[in-house]
Amino acid sequence: MSHTILIVEDDANIRQMLSIALGAEGYQCIDATSVREALSTFSQYHPDLVILDLGLPDGEGSEVLKRIRETSRLPILVLSARDQEIDKVDLLSRGANDYVSKPFGIRELVIRVKVLLRDFNPVVEPTMPTRKIGKIELDITERRLRIEGESIVLAPKEVQLLDELTKHPGAFISQKELLRRIWGLHHSEDTHYIRILVRQLRKKIDPFEKDLIETMPKQGYRIAVDKPEAN
Structure with missing residues (x-):
């Protein structure tokens, strides 16, 4: 169509x-x-x-x-x-x-x-439809983040960002690398895109899990947990 x-x-x-x-x-x-x-x-x-x-x-x-x-x-x-x-x-x-x-x-x-x-309307083909890390569960297919019974509806770009960060919990990913993975090569210098996206996500997440997304100057962002829990 x-x-x-x-x-x-x-x-x-x-x-x-x-x-x-x-x-x-x-x-x-x-x-x-x-x-x-x-x-x-x-x-x-x-x-x-x-x-x-x-x-x-x-x-x-x-x-x-x-x-x-x-x-x-x-x-x-x-x-x-x-x-x-x-x-x-x-x-x-x-x-x-x-x-x-x-x-x-x-x-x-x-x-x-x-x-x-x-x-x-992205076609999401994750290796795991859900990913559990500490208290949180990311449902990539349904675009939802669940935190101790609370369900947060996510926008497509928010899902992509959390998908990238939760693949390697605890590891920092640079702004440029996140831009490349989420927006493509044409946006590798548009770091304000990431800052805005992270700010939007924190507004949704912080009431239930404060400081889940951690920022480190010159290193990027990470999910602030030690290791994922098994599904």
């Missing part, structure tokens, strides 16, 4: 370029040129992914992001001329899944779209 992509961009040349490139990959593209039109089109067509420009004629694209996140977790790729790390961190913390700075390479953008669509 073909995926539908909503392109929210007021520059006609960029809209056309994206529509041609994504259409060639088999995606169905619809577009909007303002905040108001974007929200209306989103509600009408229920796209599978949104490419979102920040500077729109009637407001900020961040308002579109905020409104969509009130009802949906679909992938949102922000497209903007703003290239400061603080802008990227802010948008990612608000719920954007990826951020591409203008000017951009169309091939790279298409690859990022494919990765986002793949990861939104």
Whole structure:
């Protein structure tokens, strides 16, 4: 089944370029040129992914992001001329899944779209569907973390991060290595992605198991236990 992509961009040349490139990959593209039109089109067509420009004629694209996140977790790729790390961190913390700075390479953008669509409904084939470590049990298939009877629902990237950390409990994994494993080679320098993901996970986990994810400067992250328990 073909995926539908909503392109929210007021520059006609960029809209056309994206529509041609994504259409060639088999995606169905619809577009909007303002905040108001974007929200209306989103509600009408229920796209599978949104490419979102920040500077729109009637407001900020961040308002579109905020409104969509009130009802949906679909992938949102922000497209903007703003290239400061603080802008990227802010948008990612608000719920954007990826951020591409203008000017951009169309091939790279298409690859990022494919990765986002793949990861939104990932095919997880773990060697063990569940993994027990100390008090916690990670159910990779159901995307849940269980801690002494409490069940925490996880997002796909959160599952991937915990999957990597719990394979070798107690061992530190560097930020760059986690980026490579979870986001791919194109994001090996985007360390703020990991920081945001860890912060999100800690908000969910800390009420039940404080300091489960340990940070060590220049070494990375680890699950702070000595050894796994047998299933």
